[in-house]
Amino acid sequence: xxDSGRVLVIGGGPAGLRAAADLAALxxxxxxxxxxxxxxxxxxxWKYKTLAPELxxxxxxxxxxxxxxxxxxxxxxxxxxxxERVSGPAGNFRIALGESGGGAQELGVGAIITATGFEHFxxxxxxxxxxxxxxxxxxxxxxxxxLKDGRVVCKDGRKPERIAFVFCxxxxxxxxxxxxxxxxxxxxxxxxxxxxxxLKDVEIYNIYIDVRTFGLWEQLYWSSxxxxxxxxxxxxxxxIYDTGKQLLVKGEDTLVRGPFEVLMDMVVLAVGITPxxxxxxxxxxxxxxxxxxxxxxxxxxxxxYDSGKAGIFLAGACVAPMSVEEAILAxxxxxxxxxxxxxxxxxxxxxx
Amino acid sequence: MADAKxxxxxxxxxxxxxxxxxxxxxxxxKKLDAGGMDVSGRWGxxxxxxxxxxxxxxxxRDVQREAGGKFIxxxxxxxxCTAACPTAExxxxxxxxxxxxxxxxxxxxxxxxxxxxxxxxxxxxxCTETCPREVDPAGVMAAIGTAVRKAR
Numbered sequence: 001x002x003d004s005g006r007v008l009v010i011g012g013g014p015a016g017l018r019a020a021a022d023l024a025a026l027x028x029x030x031x032x033x034x035x036x037x038x039x040x041x042x043x044x045x046w047k048y049k050t051l052a053p054e055l056x057x058x059x060x061x062x063x064x065x066x067x068x069x070x071x072x073x074x075x076x077x078x079x080x081x082x083x084e085r086v087s088g089p090a091g092n093f094r095i096a097l098g099e100s101g102g103g104a105q106e107l108g109v110g111a112i113i114t115a116t117g118f119e120h121f122x123x124x125x126x127x128x129x130x131x132x133x134x135x136x137x138x139x140x141x142x143x144x145x146x147l148k149d150g151r152v153v154c155k156d157g158r159k160p161e162r163i164a165f166v167f168c169x170x171x172x173x174x175x176x177x178x179x180x181x182x183x184x185x186x187x188x189x190x191x192x193x194x195x196x197x198x199l200k201d202v203e204i205y206n207i208y209i210d211v212r213t214f215g216l217w218e219q220l221y222w223s224s225x226x227x228x229x230x231x232x233x234x235x236x237x238x239x240i241y242d243t244g245k246q247l248l249v250k251g252e253d254t255l256v257r258g259p260f261e262v263l264m265d266m267v268v269l270a271v272g273i274t275p276x277x278x279x280x281x282x283x284x285x286x287x288x289x290x291x292x293x294x295x296x297x298x299x300x301x302x303x304x305y306d307s308g309k310a311g312i313f314l315a316g317a318c319v320a321p322m323s324v325e326e327a328i329l330a331x332x333x334x335x336x337x338x339x340x341x342x343x344x345x346x347x348x349x350x351x352x
Numbered sequence: 353m354a355d356a357k358x359x360x361x362x363x364x365x366x367x368x369x370x371x372x373x374x375x376x377x378x379x380x381x382k383k384l385d386a387g388g389m390d391v392s393g394r395w396g397x398x399x400x401x402x403x404x405x406x407x408x409x410x411x412x413r414d415v416q417r418e419a420g421g422k423f424i425x426x427x428x429x430x431x432x433c434t435a436a437c438p439t440a441e442x443x444x445x446x447x448x449x450x451x452x453x454x455x456x457x458x459x460x461x462x463x464x465x466x467x468x469x470x471x472x473x474x475x476x477x478x479c480t481e482t483c484p485r486e487v488d489p490a491g492v493m494a495a496i497g498t499a500v501r502k503a504r
Contacts (some may be wrong), residue, residue: 104406118438169398203407203409207408211428221428222426222485224430225426226425226426231407231409231456231457232429233407233457234429253404253457255429255450256404256450256453256457256459256462257401257402258402258403258404258459258462260403260404260405260407261403261404261405262404262405262406262407263406273359275466315503
């Protein structure tokens with residue numbers, strides 16, 4: 001098959017993997033480019049133990065997609081590589097690939113799917129939370145790995161008895177990011193349940209502004225209270241002080257109009273979703289438009305896969321914050337669009 | 353605690369911007385000796401902070417053991433109970449939603465302030481009928497009344 005029948009997928013996370021696997025299953029050759037050394041994106045990189053809302057192991061979702069892509073003869077995977085330049089018209093793109101080792105190569109493709117994903121918000125950008133300074137202040141992405149290893153302890157080896165989750169860190173805040181990350185309520189609640197199961201008599205305090213467990217994720221919220229006895233406090237944490245042994249968490253319980261200063265053994269920051277470096281880099285290489293937040297801007301806000309440029313399609317969290325299940329759907333949808341695009345001559349001929 | 357016989361207006365009269373401080377938080381001992389030094393009255397004055405310094409779920413667990421109180425922990429503070437409550441309509445201190453939260457988190461000082469109103473519940477059951485999480489607020493109010501009385 002000619003170069004123009006081939007599709008380039010940028011990013012090997014849930015959206016990119018699903019897109020690559022679907023295209024290959026349709027008989028369309030795929031070039032998958034992944035910036036990092038391994039496939040799987042954020043769920044694999046950060047060792048997500050389980051996925052909301054039903055606490056199913058992450059491998060159940062990611063494993064089959066990764067092996068499908070790795071074993072399919074029509075998919076060529078380039079790890080540790082980035083797309084440096086794209087030239088030529090839609091249908092006959094010329095791609096300049098750069099490898100982290102210094103190697104470079106050029107190839108031709110007919111269409112491109114951008115699935116460059118996101119980064120977990122770097123909480124050291126918000127100095128109120130002592131992230132990066134206080135040993136027992138961690139992010140939800142780091143807690144996932146600890147839960148997966150089955151060992152959650154304070155830095156000095158103590159078993160935590162009281163753990164607070166601070167919702168909306170790097171989200172819904174003009175000082176950092178004004179948007180909602182859509183998933184961190186659910187992820188925090190899921191982790192609270194897992195901590196209860198792992199540590200038994202631990203007390204969990206979820207400090208929230210709103211609980212946004214949309215759709216069927218609401219079940220997580222209900223069961224966390226009803227079956228696991230997790231506590232919810234409405235308010236936004238204004239400051240965390242490291243006392244050396246514990247963490248003094250300061251905020252207001254807005255339901256009683258009362259300020260609180262309560263000691264916790266560990267604080268987990270529900271860090272938000274930010275556009276990744278990979279997205280900024282791809283936007284530059286492909287000359288795509290980013291919105292004011294840095295996410296890729298689709299042509300129409302309600303049609304995510306359409307980049308507005310012929311032959312280039314968007315998928316996953318590079319367009320907007322989303323869950324793994326939504327990213328997988330987005331990957332599949334973009335694959336369908338790319339397939340239509342590269343098959344257009346053949347489809348037109350068949351239709352007579 | 354402050355001396356009950358002392359007139360509230362006399363208490364803490366040397367505090368600058370006195371009107372901002374709740375009487376109950378002013379601790380002014382009538383007679384206090386600190387190792388031979390007389391620190392009575394204004395010299396021993398202490399303003400207790402308003403800040404909540406701990407979350408304590410003992411009372412909630414007591415309530416769960418009383419008849420009607422079993423599902424207090426289900427509450428997600430929507431306020432449907434208070435909105436449906438005919439007593440709350442007349443009496444601002446009677447707020448089932450609020451009682452549930454104060455008990456749940458063990459806010460002792462606040463409970464001390466509002467405990468006298470717990471028994472205003474008319475047991476009409478409108479809250480229980482409207483509650484979206486099947487908390488049974490009417491039962492919970494009765495259980496809180498019992499648990500608070502026992503805790504004394």
